Structure formats: structure tokens, C-alpha cells
Amino acid sequence: MKFFVDTADIDAIRDLAQLGIVDGVTTNPSLIMKSGRDIKEVTKEICDLVDGPVSSETVALDAEGMIAEGKELARIADNIAIKVPLTWEGLKACKALTSEGFMVNVTLCFSANQALLAAKAGATFISPFIGRLDDINLDGMDLIAEIRQIYDNYSYDTEILAASIRTANHMKQAALIGADVATAPPNVIHAMAAHPLTDKGLESFLKDWEKTGQKIL
Numbered sequence: 439m440k441f442f443v444d445t446a447d448i449d450a451i452r453d454l455a456q457l458g459i460v461d462g463v464t465t466n467p468s469l470i471m472k473s474g475r476d477i478k479e480v481t482k483e484i485c486d487l488v489d490g491p492v493s494s495e496t497v498a499l500d501a502e503g504m505i506a507e508g509k510e511l512a513r514i515a516d517n518i519a520i521k522v523p524l525t526w527e528g529l530k531a532c533k534a535l536t537s538e539g540f541m542v543n544v545t546l547c548f549s550a551n552q553a554l555l556a557a558k559a560g561a562t563f564i565s566p567f568i569g570r571l572d573d574i575n576l577d578g579m580d581l582i583a584e585i586r587q588i589y590d591n592y593s594y595d596t597e598i599l600a601a602s603i604r605t606a607n608h609m610k611q612a613a614l615i616g617a618d619v620a621t622a623p624p625n626v627i628h629a630m631a632a633h634p635l636t637d638k639g640l641e642s643f644l645k646d647w648e649k650t651g652q653k654i655l
């Protein structure tokens with residue numbers, strides 16, 4: 439499973455990129471607002487740090503506007519994936535942009551039928567939002583599983599990009615189901631490394647080591 443980082447925080451991206459685990463980045467208007475940065479400037483910096491796809495989101499509501507904004511965003515760097523919402527207009531924009539060779543991430547997906555339409559419209563990525571479904575007492579992971587089955591049934595190339603990931607357990611579940619990509623905030627990726635038994639084991643090893651009186655260096 440590929441890891442994308444869901445943030446526009448340059449320091450956090452740089453920190454994770456050093457580990458070699460960043461396959462791409464996703465941003466959205468809320469994350470740009472949170473960064474306090476100009477969208478084009480910060481997106482350019484992200485694209486310089488990361489080789490993989492960097493999703494940058496359009497805000498127009500009509501297909502024509504999304505196409506124009508998408509092309510403007512794609513001028514920032516070759517690895518831009520244009521993000522459009524899963525509306526009828528977004529699907530039209532997706533078809534037009536992918537036909538011209540742009541990568542398109544269709545976002546705000548909350549149903550398998552929406553994901554099916556996005557694949558038919560040639561989406562590069564479909565972004566089902568797990569956490570926001572969980573928020574309304576549904577199971578976001580069920581949606582990932584449904585889309586996986588449908589895409590496999592027909593060998594669609596569209597990659598399932600599990601989004602709105604809130605916990606390390608979401609990452610595990612997405613990987614078990616076979617999401618192609620999961621995009622998570624930096625704190626969730628850090629949380630994947632944590633285990634209380636690791637901490638406990640390390641503490642006990644260090645206590646015993648101290649008793650030996652030895653040094654490695």
C-alpha cells in the first residue's frame with residue numbers, strides 16, 4: 439500500500455520523506471487554510487520535496503471552472519494530481535482532464551456507486567472518506583471493501599485512495615482490504631510505530647544492559 443501524507447505542513451512532510459515512506463501528498467482547501475500559506479507557493483514546495491503525486495484541489499463548482507483551475511494548478515509541477523469533487527460536474531471535469539493526460543483525484547466519495555462512476559470517468563484516484571462515514575455511525579471501511587470488490591470485478595485501473603483516515607487502525611484495515619493508497623495526517627503515521635510492549639521491552643533491556651556495565655561505543 440502506498441502512503442500519502444494528508445497535510446500542507448512542509449516540515450512534517452520533510453520529516454516523513456527522510457524515512458522514505460512518502461509516496462505522495464494530498465491537500466485540500468481546509469489544509470491550505472490551516473497552513474496559512476499561498477496555495478501555489480506551498481504546493482510548489484511540496485512538489486519539490488516529493489516525487490509522487492501531490493493532490494491539489496479545485497474550488498469551482500462547474501466543470502469548465504474546475505478544468506481551468508485544474509490546469510492552472512497542474513502548471514505548478516509535473517507531479518500534480520488535480521482534485522475535483524465527486525459531483526456530476528466533477529465527473530465531467532475528471533473525464534476531460536484525464537483525457538488530456540492529467541492525473542485526477544476524485545474526492546469526497548461516500549458511496550460505491552460514486553466510486554463506480556469515477557472509474558468510468560477515468561479517475562486516476564478515487565478518495566473515499568472513511569472517518570467522515572464513521573462520524574455518522576456508518577463503517578467507512580465497508581465502503582473501501584465494496585469499492586475494492588467492484589474495481590477488481592471489472593479490472594478498473596482507478597486507484598483506491600483511502601482518505602479521511604484518523605487512526606493507525608484505519609491504516610491497518612485499509613491495508614488488509616487492499617486499498618492501493620492510504621492518505622493520513624502525520625500524527626497517524628507516527629502512531630503506527632507505537633506499541634506499549636515495545637516501550638516496556640526497551641525499558642527492561644536497558645535496565646539489564648546497565649547491570650552489565652558494558653558500553654558499545
Ligand code: G3P
Nearest residue numbers: 444464569570601602603
Ligand atoms: O483526505 C481527506 C481528508 O483530509 C479529510 O480528512 O479528517 O477532515 O475527514 P478529515
